[in-house]
Amino acid sequence: MKPSSPRFARRQPVGLQSIVLLLVSASALLLLGCEREDVEHPVPAASTIAEYYVWEGGVSAQISGNVAQVSVTVEPDQYRRGGDLWAKAFPYLFLFSPGTRDALSDHPGLGGVRIVARHPNGDAISQALLSRGTLTPVTWNRALRIARDARQEGTERPGRVQDLVRWGEDHTDFEYNPSYIRNP
Numbered sequence: 001m002k003p004s005s006p007r008f009a010r011r012q013p014v015g016l017q018s019i020v021l022l023l024v025s026a027s028a029l030l031l032l033g034c035e036r037e038d039v040e041h042p043v044p045a046a047s048t049i050a051e052y053y054v055w056e057g058g059v060s061a062q063i064s065g066n067v068a069q070v071s072v073t074v075e076p077d078q079y080r081r082g083g084d085l086w087a088k089a090f091p092y093l094f095l096f097s098p099g100t101r102d103a104l105s106d107h108p109g110l111g112g113v114r115i116v117a118r119h120p121n122g123d124a125i126s127q128a129l130l131s132r133g134t135l136t137p138v139t140w141n142r143a144l145r146i147a148r149d150a151r152q153e154g155t156e157r158p159g160r161v162q163d164l165v166r167w168g169e170d171h172t173d174f175e176y177n178p179s180y181i182r183n184p
Helices: 016-035 046-050 076-095 098-106 137-153 158-171
Strands: 059-064 067-073 112-118 124-131 173-176
Touching (some): 046 059, 046 067, 067 076, 076 098, 076 112, 076 137, 076 158, 076 173, 098 112, 137 158
Parallel strands (some): 067 112
Antiparallel strands (some): 112 124, 124 173
């Protein structure tokens, strides 16, 4: 009888080649884990951010840390006619736009976008900050739709503007200047 069953099998000695192969494989895996560096994403220039927005009153941008601050000047007649509701809505009209979505998508180093609606004298009327990652693709589509409806139908249907303000207040850090907005 031949001892061919596994319980009688003789153990093969581990060769030097097997040990070296094992050590090289382990070292390679260890180095791969250690060599991984975080990719640094630069923050874009302010002029690059300003190009994402168009407004007849003019747009200016600056970068503070990793947040883009975009200022738009609003003519006094525009917010007087629309009252507090439109004064609150101005930042959201710009924030929930393809420009903001694209700026955040195109520049991974950008942590957020703040829109400031300004009086011609330089005072901030209202402002809102949308941080990166706040909106998902689904909520971005909803935000774009709400803002579009407010732009297109807001004069005839003020409820569209109210919907935009509510959405904005639920998804941003916002601030209204009580000197310009009586009912914050």
